[in-house]
Amino acid sequence: MDVAEILSHHILDHHWGYTLGGVSLPITTHTVTLLSVSVIMLIGLYWIAKGGTSTLKRLLTAGAEEYVTFIRDGMVLPNMGQEGRRFLPYFCTLFLFILLTNLAGLIPNMKTATSNISVNAALALCSGGLIVFCGLKFHGIIGFLKGFVPSGTPGWLVPLIFPLEIISLIIKVCVLALRLFANMLAGHMVLISLLLMIFIIGNLSAVAGVGAAVPAMGLEIFMTLLELLVAFLQAYVFTLLTAIFAGSVIHTH
Template identity: 40%
Template structure:
């Protein structure tokens, strides 16, 4: 019985491994590409560029990052213009202000504490950028730039740099590295603790990158897999179930889109707070 189960799992895995090309239709929707697909109507090819031998082509995810940036700039220009007219928010400002105040009072202030103002622009930008990218992926023909590991790794590295530089500016370079090891550690533990703490510095942004990437990718894969069931099983009877579940996952993804933007900002802010106020 047990051996049979193991055998069947191994068989399935072998089949899965040998039929990797079967997933290409699914990966096509998730991965980056050199064209903007508007199936079944048309597709816009994107230019291939290279700089010093590096391929810096404008890809689908780059386009959607720019779209997110443009949307943000337009919205916030409107909001700040509105604030120039009067201190009382009106229209879109009321909505945006709620989120800004939420980020400031619920995320940044409690986690960083004193001197939080310096990091507020960065954290607000991260929050709104990730949020907009996440939501763009939920639109028809949209693509989630944050489901690309290159993007999340870059955002995490920027976070890492902000954390380290923030910590060093507050405590001094030497003071910062000294403060990494908590007080009251026995002398013989110090070498181990130093290694653990330095490793910890790098696992934090790594976790940030993987978390955002995996969460934004997983939802899309599940939706596509559920809809793919209809074509794999070749029956219409599974369609209502697939669509119902896909819709449920889609709604869940709206929540996840918000949540991941919140978590990325929250954790970045928390790590900045830990780096700046090392005594805690």
């Protein structure tokens, strides 16, 4: 049994090998997951937004309203103030998209697209773009650049502090992507490793393998529940940190 191959097959992206007129189409397991989540979000949210009189529709509409209130009052307004109100749709979309992509990985035959650094880098680039846009919109180019120098900095230190502050912002955006990637990847590696433990021990002795199945499955259930928590937590952390960084750019001092 090649453990490394099973691990990499479970975690890495797979190209489906479709070509159109000699051009390789970018259809991979992760892109299919991302597209599925996007389509489900588009159709589902449109269906909920249309409203209706049935109990289910009213329940879903109330849930959606609660969700928007949670993002607005829990993340956007405390960190960005009233200026953040116009960016509320972005934060609502970001949280739900990350959450559903994280949860998709727990469905059999689907993959966690957020365990791919490219997906997270694209999400972090969107958040980085929003942070820069907020700075430019509320302070202008000169004001935005001035915000990179903390008040009270001696003039001779400005050439050193200014690039350091710009690098800090870039690193903060990189860390957003890295945290989500590391958490989702590590969780799924632990899940598959626990399952593999049964077969590794079973290879040594069939009886020991059966004996190992009970604790391994117990741990597996525990880790799956933990992954469920991590899926919510990481979506929350990514969205909240974007709001904090955007808020710190809007309210510089």
